[in-house]
Amino acid sequence: MIEPHAPAPASGPRSLGGPVRSPLPVKPGTGRFLVLVGVFVCAACGLVYELELVALASYLMGDSVTQASVVLSVMVFAMGLGSLAAKRLRLRAAVGFGMIEALLALVGGCSAMTLYAVFAWTGDWGGAWAEGPRWLLVAFSLAIGVLIGAEVPLLMVLIQRIRRQDAGGAVADLFAADYVGALVGGLAFPFLLLPLLGQLTGALLTGAINALAGAVLVLGLFRRDLSRRARWLLIVANVTVLGVLATSWVLVDDFERAARHALFGADVRVAVQSGVQEVVLTGGGNRPGALFLDGRLRADGRDGGRPHRRLVDPAMSGGPRARVLILGGGDGLAAREVLRHRGVRRVDVVDPDREVVRLARTDPGLTAMNGRSLADPRVRVVTGDVFGWLRSAPRAAPYDVVVCDLPDPGSAASTKLYSQEFYGLVGRVLTDRGRLAVRVAGGGQALDTASATVRSAGLHLVAYRGGEGEKGVGYVLAGWTLPQAPAAGRVPRPGEGHAPSTLVHPRFGD
Structure with missing residues (x-):
């Protein structure tokens, strides 16, 4: 050798x-x-x-x-x-x-x-x-x-x-x-x-x-x-x-x-990679703006805010609404719809992305879309992990309404925000007559899954479809008492009671 x-x-x-x-x-x-x-x-x-x-x-x-x-x-x-x-x-x-x-x-x-x-x-x-x-x-x-x-x-x-x-x-x-x-x-x-x-x-x-x-x-x-x-x-x-x-x-x-x-499109104004996601803003001048998070459309100035009204108004119109919690919603669009209702005294917004919150407060196009809602003295914004914040939230001051305006469950980080444990934590901060509103993307099967998960946390619920231009989007309205869903295809005006539900879980969009 x-x-x-x-x-x-x-x-x-x-x-x-x-x-x-x-x-x-x-x-x-x-x-x-x-x-x-x-x-x-x-x-x-x-x-x-x-x-x-x-x-x-x-x-x-x-x-x-x-x-x-x-x-x-x-x-x-x-x-x-x-x-x-x-x-x-x-x-x-x-x-x-x-x-x-x-x-x-x-x-x-x-x-x-x-x-x-x-x-x-x-x-x-x-x-x-x-x-x-x-x-x-x-x-x-x-x-x-x-x-x-x-x-x-x-x-x-x-x-x-x-x-x-x-x-x-x-x-x-x-x-x-x-x-x-x-x-x-x-x-x-x-x-x-x-x-x-x-x-x-x-x-x-x-x-x-x-x-x-x-x-x-x-x-x-x-x-x-x-x-x-x-x-x-x-x-x-x-x-x-x-x-x-x-x-x-x-x-x-x-x-x-x-x-x-x-x-x-050619009118991209802002494109930044935050520590959580990629944030893109388009539009400006005479063109309506749009917000994309990780490549997915989250808000479009051309829809007049109708998707957020479908999410917020049914929950806000079903009972007391003095204290409201928005999970996600750092863009201020859900807060804008909440503040349109009478009797709101405090709105807490918890969002994981500081960059989205900063743009919602300073970017001219996004502030025009959200009506400068985050500058309202009744609104308090916290940035951090939503799940962790719920776990440490005090039970002494529960909320009348909780709005989940969260990212779609397409990543491991966001999936936990649609889990039984998550909805159990949400239920702990709801009053006896409190209501929970959840936006669900991904089609009928995704709505079925989200509804079953909410129900497993002990909450009663109804589900309703998104409106025109919201293909594959549905909503869950839940509470400790059985809530009523809005009439199909119709969003109640602020302060208006619910019409009898014509569409109930599990299917929508048929």
């Missing part, structure tokens, strides 16, 4: 990667450490790619549980395929690993921009799984998973190339570095990359780091194992990848601006 640092025989076997064994430029201990550092960096980048796809798919298509399940399960399956495919590259481990990292950096780094572009310029992804954009998400998950899966077998060959050790010890070292890298990547994505750089730029930076790590490890530590042809192939590949990523970085702002115009 040839020792790790013994010169290879002149007639020894060769491949595209060059001689099988050549002296390393560093001591074995240093070389082993550098390989483990490379494993650490590549693992961190790989997990960022996975989380990036999950986050972007959840943003574009909603239902974060489904998107996470699809992306992660496809990736894990693909990693197995990549491990099997890597067996063919064992004799070319150095050049094979270098090319895989360059390709992974290109595919992973550009995946977010590609998916966002397809969504922006081809329309909504709400159709069947046979649609192209959805399959593109699966294709990226599959490709990235195959490339990630091929890393460890090749790194196993390279670390054994430096110093022979038993297979169990080598695997333990590699997986320890791999798992620690995954931990760092998993924490860096939500706490560093996403808030500071955003989804697109964060993916590009991750791809650049991935490419540099692979190139430095192979061209630096294992350069004597590479033939001249293989060396130049890796140099050209990595320079090309870094050039593509750098060009995309320079153009990312213009790309995002063009994509937003394609999604929301």
Whole structure:
């Protein structure tokens, strides 16, 4: 057996990667450490790619549980395929690993921009799984998973190339570095990359780091194992990848601006990424404004506030209304409808997004839509976790009306705001004659689910459909006593009693 640092025989076997064994430029201990550092960096980048796809798919298509399940399960399956495919590259481990990292950096780094572009310029992804954009998400998950899966077998060959050790010890070292890298990547994505750089730029930076790590490890530590042809192939590949990523970085702002115009129209005035969601405001001048949260329309100046009246007025017209609690509603639109009713003495608004509240108070277009409701002295605004606020809310001063103007249950963070525990907490802050109003998006099945959950908390309820222009939207009106729903298609005027219900849970929109 040839020792790790013994010169290879002149007639020894060769491949595209060059001689099988050549002296390393560093001591074995240093070389082993550098390989483990490379494993650490590549693992961190790989997990960022996975989380990036999950986050972007959840943003574009909603239902974060489904998107996470699809992306992660496809990736894990693909990693197995990549491990099997890597067996063919064992004799070319150095050049094979270098090319895989360059390709992974290109595919992973550009995946977010590609998916966002397809969504922006081809329309909504709400159709069947046979649609192209959805399959593109699966294709990226599959490709990235195959490339990630091929890393460890090749790194196993390279670390054994430096110093022979038993297979169990080598695997333990590699997986320890791999798992620690995954931990760092998993924490860096939500706490560093996403808030500071955003989804697109964060993916590009991750791809650049991935490419540099692979190139430095192979061209630096294992350069004597590479033939001249293989060396130049890796140099050209990595320079090309870094050039593509750098060009995309320079153009990312213009790309995002063009994509937003394609999604929301040419009159986008404000587009900010808060710590909770992306907030987009359109309109201005003589054009009616609109508010989008994470790409979904939340308020449209052209509808005259009718959706919020359908949410608020039935609850406000059914009994006492001196104290009102609005959960969500940081845009001030639900508060505007609440304040139209006589007898309101106090309105508490609890919203998780400080940026939405700030814009609702300062942006001219949004303040025109909400009637400057948040400036009313009867309104008090609290920013923070809605669920946590309810858990600590004092029971000594219950509310006559609670309005849930919350994000759609499309993410894991918002799903808990439609749970039995959540409605149980809401029931604790309601008076004996108190009413609860909930807006539900997603069609009849979503309304059925929300109604069953509210009922499981011990509240009586009725459900009613949204009006014209509110396809797939329904409302739940609940309380400790059986409330009455408004007549179908009709919203009562402020202070008016309810008409007898003509539409009762479970179906709507039929």
